[in-house]
Amino acid sequence: METTRREFLRALGTSAVVIALNPLELIASESRDKISVDGYVHRIPGDRLSDSFHKDEQRNLWVPVYNKVRDFYSNDFDIKIDLREEQEVNERKLDRNHVAVEYTTMDEMLNNPRDVLYAFGGQEFMDELEAEIKRAQKAEGWDYKTAEAEIFSTLKEGTNKTFSGEGGFGSEISHRAWILPSKTYDRARNDEELVNAYAFSVTHEIGHVLSLEHPIGSGFFSEYGQHNFMNPTGELKDIFSFNFDIHPDQVRQIKQYLRTD
């Protein structure tokens, strides 16, 4: 049980670490790669953004959020966005060119620990999970369900402790991203600022799903500049005005990623 948790937490902690990349090949900029995004909005009682989607179609804030996201990527990619009515992600459809973004709470996200584990560690984590369940069954005399539940509750505890729950995260492995309600973003003075802030989170997490890491250095010293959308944190005034850009190296990296099998 310890091993799974440790590995998982390590993955959480190192998701920001730069992974060695293959040398980027120059790819003709005229060719436009396709990206399809499914946007899921969970029902979160009392949450303004969730309510705007489920209860107030006239003022559905997710339309302008995703319009911003589309505008941001459409300079370099053919991006198509579908806001989905259902809440369950259709994983079978997902691949490098087809990604899912969920607006949900940390609690709800952790109700599907297998999805989260897979997002961070792929099949390796799934295998390790099964091994841990077997070990716990043997050691404690539990049945499968009990052992599984015990391990999941340990994972949940650990995640709640290490992860602030602000922002979100994105996984290249499972082609999925999670966006969580942000207390910081509640400081937006109007709908426009709120839309800009969540558009930043969504573009950033999609960046991770499309293989991008955080740039080296932060703020003014970020390798891709102060306003790069993959900087892990931005200044609030930039977030609320969506003052972000993408670097040509990042465009090339995404294109290379989309064209690799």
Ligand SMILES: [Zn+2]
């Ligand atoms: Zn990030």
